Amino acid sequence: MANRITLNMITQRSIEEGVAMEKGKTTPEYFEACSIIEMHDDDVKALGLVPNQLVRVTSECGSVVVKTVRGRQSLYPGLAFIPQGVWANQIVPPRTQATGEPQYSGFPVTVEPANGERRKSALELVQGAVGLWRGDQ
């Protein structure tokens, strides 16, 4: 059992994210649709976890706590997926290979159990990043 594993991260749309986004990014639906990570079962087991436990995902430019879920769309071992949106963009590297497009897919992350931590809300993450978060409103 490893304390921490390194995976290749991709972030793209999911239909759950799309529906929840149109309902509103401050809704519980958006929170549940986007603050998750999908990994291969072998990688979840390697961390000594079971689905629905929290993990901290860290990239070269940031870190975020999300929940592991068993996705309908399977990945191969070593690949991980967070739906596009607020949580994914806490760790997406802004480097663009001189095209304007950030590295939304294919960047290394470390994943480790997030014992005793919590998932932050979308507003807490975004307002918090720019000094506007005033606590639960």
Added chain:
Amino acid sequence: MPKKVENVGCPYCGVCCDDLVVTVSDDGKKILEVENACAIGNQIFHHATGGERVKLPRLRQPDGTYKDISYDEAVDYAAKVLHNAKKPLIYGFGSTNCEGMAAAAKVAERAGAVLDNCASICHGSSFLAIFDNGYPSCTLGETKNRADVIVYWGANPAHAHPRHMSRYSIFPRGFFTGKGQKSRKIIVIDPRHTDTAQVADIYLQVKQGHDYELFDAFRAVVRGHEIPEEVAGIRREQILEVAAIMKKARFGTIFYGMGLCHSDGRNHNVDIAISLTRDLNDYTKWTIMAMRGHYNITGPGAVWSWQYGFPYCLDLTKKDIAHMNPGETSSVDLAMRDEVDAFFNVGTDAGAHFPIEAVKHLRKHPWITVDPNICMASEISDLHIPVGIVGVEVPGIVYRMDNVPIQYRKVIDPPEGVISDEELFERIHRRLCELEAEEAAKGQAKATPEGVRAEE
């Protein structure tokens, strides 16, 4: 008596479904039912009248809260921010009509701004590849009526374009494809076994980030060369099998998505996809199409190319002498270099969809959001200006993902007093002209305004 409005266009994705039937309450104020839309499109219509809407512009106060102000005050504030900034960035436009885009371009030119759209972080790579290598494409109607082989590469329409498969690619019965799905071969290439892959005849699980190598292998095989036993995680036999299907097709279309544009290689992945399409045309008819995301994200490319010659990343700091150079004039790169001193977020949500590092840089300066809804961008803005929802409350022209323009209609009125993007930008333009005239008369110096911060 509730009224049914037929042939309504959907303001969600680039498929631009134009067969929706929307039932509106007898007072014309509430949307009761939406037929034919996907789950996401359905939500857009119901959200318009079902939830809380912002009906007045909101200005950030020193304590971090918002205060309602009038549209006149909002227009004045926005024009002053643009007037005083040395290099403002106006970005977004995924979710508005072409009329609004043209009006915003007029403002950008007057203000000497950088004008950019969501393609900058989406299919911008496609533009770069198309500039270099052409675009052997077609309309969605041609695919529906003619295609017997469909390839989805790095695209997951089951989630991102939910009715694409049923309207145009896999299931519909077209003029020469009368047996629908039975007359078509579906190939899906993706690192994930997606819900789209569930309906594929052949699924290739390419190693993430190795698409270029797989395209190269297909090109080698199509041209009659040998390839290694395995390329990008795919066995040679599978590559030979798919290449043979491609060569024998009557008409094929490659639909590609963010799997190519967001991975290492970016425009080079699209470039070689176009080259493969060109090679296949030595044998039969093949076409390629970008799976454009928002319903009118093709629009700014069409409108601004007509106005200035470039589809995105337009630097208008020299007013009508435009130039475009992604990497230099692209929104995220400008943000990361701290090169802009004011930000307009229009019909998109950079707060949620830009990397957070870019958001932090942009928020050092005035940030104005123009959007019908509360979103992450609106919640970190200095000023949020609500507008009517195009396709629901505001009519206008939109461009489908295959560059076909469609006239969208409205089904209800916007909330009382709420104006359209087009009217808002026309009013900002007028105020900008007035400010310039006032300054010229007084000989005033410019001063860049600072964004409002919550008290620590």
